[in-house]
Every structure is written in C-alpha cells, then in structure tokens.
Amino acid sequence: MPAPEVTGRITANFECVRGETQLRESYCAAPLKIAKTFPLQDGQIGLCIMDSSPGLLTGDSYQLAWCLDAGARVFLTNQAYTKVHPSLVTGSYQAQHIKLKPGALLEYMPEPVMLYRDAALHSECNVQLDPGSTLLLSEILCAGRVSRNEIFQFRAYESLLRVHYAGNLIFHNRTHFYPATQNLRTLAAWHNCTHWGNCYLFSAQIRECHVEAIRQVTAQYPQLLSGVSFTHQHDVAVSVLGHRAWDIQQLFGSIRQVVRASSAF
Numbered sequence: 001m002p003a004p005e006v007t008g009r010i011t012a013n014f015e016c017v018r019g020e021t022q023l024r025e026s027y028c029a030a031p032l033k034i035a036k037t038f039p040l041q042d043g044q045i046g047l048c049i050m051d052s053s054p055g056l057l058t059g060d061s062y063q064l065a066w067c068l069d070a071g072a073r074v075f076l077t078n079q080a081y082t083k084v085h086p087s088l089v090t091g092s093y094q095a096q097h098i099k100l101k102p103g104a105l106l107e108y109m110p111e112p113v114m115l116y117r118d119a120a121l122h123s124e125c126n127v128q129l130d131p132g133s134t135l136l137l138s139e140i141l142c143a144g145r146v147s148r149n150e151i152f153q154f155r156a157y158e159s160l161l162r163v164h165y166a167g168n169l170i171f172h173n174r175t176h177f178y179p180a181t182q183n184l185r186t187l188a189a190w191h192n193c194t195h196w197g198n199c200y201l202f203s204a205q206i207r208e209c210h211v212e213a214i215r216q217v218t219a220q221y222p223q224l225l226s227g228v229s230f231t232h233q234h235d236v237a238v239s240v241l242g243h244r245a246w247d248i249q250q251l252f253g254s255i256r257q258v259v260r261a262s263s264a265f
Contacts, residue, residue: 008032008062010049014104016071021045024069032062035079044073044105055083055114056092056121065097068104068133075107081142082111084119084154091120091156098125100133109252112140112195112245115154122156127163127202134203135163136259138252140245141196143184151194152179163202170232171202193225193241197248199255206234210262214238217254223247 009029014021020043026034031053037045049064056062068074084092100106115121129135141157144150156178163171177184184190201210211228214236218226225241238255240248 005059005061006063007060008051008053009064010034011065012047013067013069014045014072014074015069016043016073019043019071021072021074023047032064040073040075042073044075046075046077049076049078049110051079051082055081055085056094057085058087058092059090061093061095063095065099066106066108067099068101068106070101071103072101073105076109078110080111082113084113084115084121086116086118087120087155088118091122094121094123096125098127098135100127100129100135102130102132104130104133105136106134107136107256109136109138109256112142112197112249114142115144115157117144117148117150117153118155120155120157122158124160125162127161129163129165129202131166132204134201134205136199136201136256137161138199139197140248140252142245143190143194143196146194152184152190154179161200163200165202165233171200171235173198190241191225193243195242195245195248197240197242197252199238199240199252200231201236201255201259204234206236210259211236213258213262214255217258218251220254221247221251224251226251 008031010032012026013024015024023037031051033050035048035050037047040046144153159175161173215228227239231237242248
C-alpha cells in the first residue's frame with residue numbers, strides 16, 4: 001500500500017539533565033499533538049499522544065518520530081483507541097521512527113487499534129537502538145467492533161516492525177491480515193478469538209530468568225492464549241490472542257511490572 005501525503009505529524013526529542021528526563025523539543029501537525037509531560041519515578045517522564053480527529057480516515061497518513069538522548073527515560077501512550085474508519089480506495093497509513101541512544105529507555109504502550117468495517121491500515125515502525133538502550137513496545141489489534149458484528153469485516157491490515165541494534169538488524173516482523181482471502185478462523189490463526197497482541201522487550205540485560213518470570217505472569221491469565229520466546233539476541237517476544245482488549249492490556253501491564261521489578265532495565 002503506497003504511503004499517501006502526510007496528514008498528521010509528531011516529532012519529539014528527549015534529553016536527560018541531571019538525572020531528570022525532559023522534552024527538549026517537539027513539533028506537532030494537526031490533528032496530532034502531545035499533552036504536557038508528567039513526572040514518573042527514577043527520572044522518567046510520561047507523555048500522551050492526542051488526536052483531535054475521529055481516527056484514521058481514508059487517505060490519512062500519520063508520521064511519528066521519537067528520539068531519546070543518552071539516559072533519557074520515557075513512558076509513551078495515547079489518549080484512546082486508534083479507530084481506523086472505512087477506506088475503500090487508498091487506505092490509511094501510519095509510520096513511526098524510534099531512535100534510542102545509549103542508556104535510554106522507552107516504554108511505548110499505546111491503546112488498541114480498532115478496525116472498522118472496510119478499514120485498511122498499513123502500519124510501519126523502524127527502530128534504531130544504540131548499545132545499552134532498552135525498548136518495551138506493545139501493540140493490540142481488535143478485529144472489529146464485536147457489538148456491531150464487524151469481526152473480520154475490515155479490508156486489510158499490514159504491519160511491519162524492523163529493529164536495528166548498533167546498526168545491525170536484530171528483528172523483523174511482517175504481519176498481513178486479509179479477511180476476504182485468508183481464513184483467519186483456523187487454529188493456526190485467530191481461531192475463535194477477536195483480539196490479538198504483541199509485547200516486545202529489546203534489552204541486552206534480558207536473561208532466561210526474565211523469560212521464565214514472564215511465562216509465570218502469562219500463566220496467571222488462563223483466558224488468554226499466550227506464547228513467550230527469545231528472539232535473535234537477548235530480546236523477548238510475547239504473542240497473545242483473546243476476547244477482550246482489557247485482558248491483554250492487563251497482561252502487558254503485569255509483564256512491565258515484573259520486568260521492572262527484576263531490574264531488567
């Protein structure tokens with residue numbers, strides 16, 4: 001799906017000053033903007049992305065770029081679900097670029113993406129990690145509005161995640177869902193579930209003990225189908241299927257807590 005003209009943009013750069021993270025500079029183009037930062041623990045700050053439009057409409061293209069200088073620590077989320085509206089021609093597009101310098105930490109846990117009937121979304125995220133940096137990244141996808149019987153009524157969902165560490169490609173994941181031509185109800189796909197999520201942790205500090213701790217957390221959510229595995233290096237991928245976005249959000253929040261408690265970052 002070709003990228004249309006940009007209709008919304010955010011660029012933000014963060015720095016660490018005397019142990020405290022600050023938003024050094026930012027640029028926003030409507031309908032996207034960022035709310036005022038708020039302090040968290042250990043010099044970390046929180047930031048909320050806001051969208052004044054009803055969601056991603058046909059032809060929309062959002063571009064977001066996040067750069068964290070050495071030692072900066074940021075928790076990033078958004079205000080509400082990303083609603084992808086019907087798009088019968090061009091589709092909608094979102095591209096993100098993340099750059100983390102040595103010692104930087106970004107926890108990026110946005111609200112779920114909701115695909116309306118006839119929606120088409122292409123999402124791309126490119127990550128550059130310097131040695132010593134850490135990224136916790138989650139994504140949750142709703143296959144349609146359950147109450148409106150819109151499950152798998154969207155046209156297309158395309159997602160690409162590329163992660164480079166010290167200039168080397170360490171992770172590449174491409175996801176394509178086309179309900180009209182794919183049987184997404186098979187055991188090898190969504191089966192009878194309606195919500196899908198991934199949680200990734202990229203950090204040189206990750207060891208087998210952290211993976212085992214994450215597996216113990218997933219076992220506390222029997223209503224979800226979960227898988228936990230190492231990736232190419234000392235990184236972890238958690239894949240989840242369920243029937244409610246809230247359950248997956250709770251699981252990912254629990255994973256964040258247990259990993260932080262284990263001093264993985």
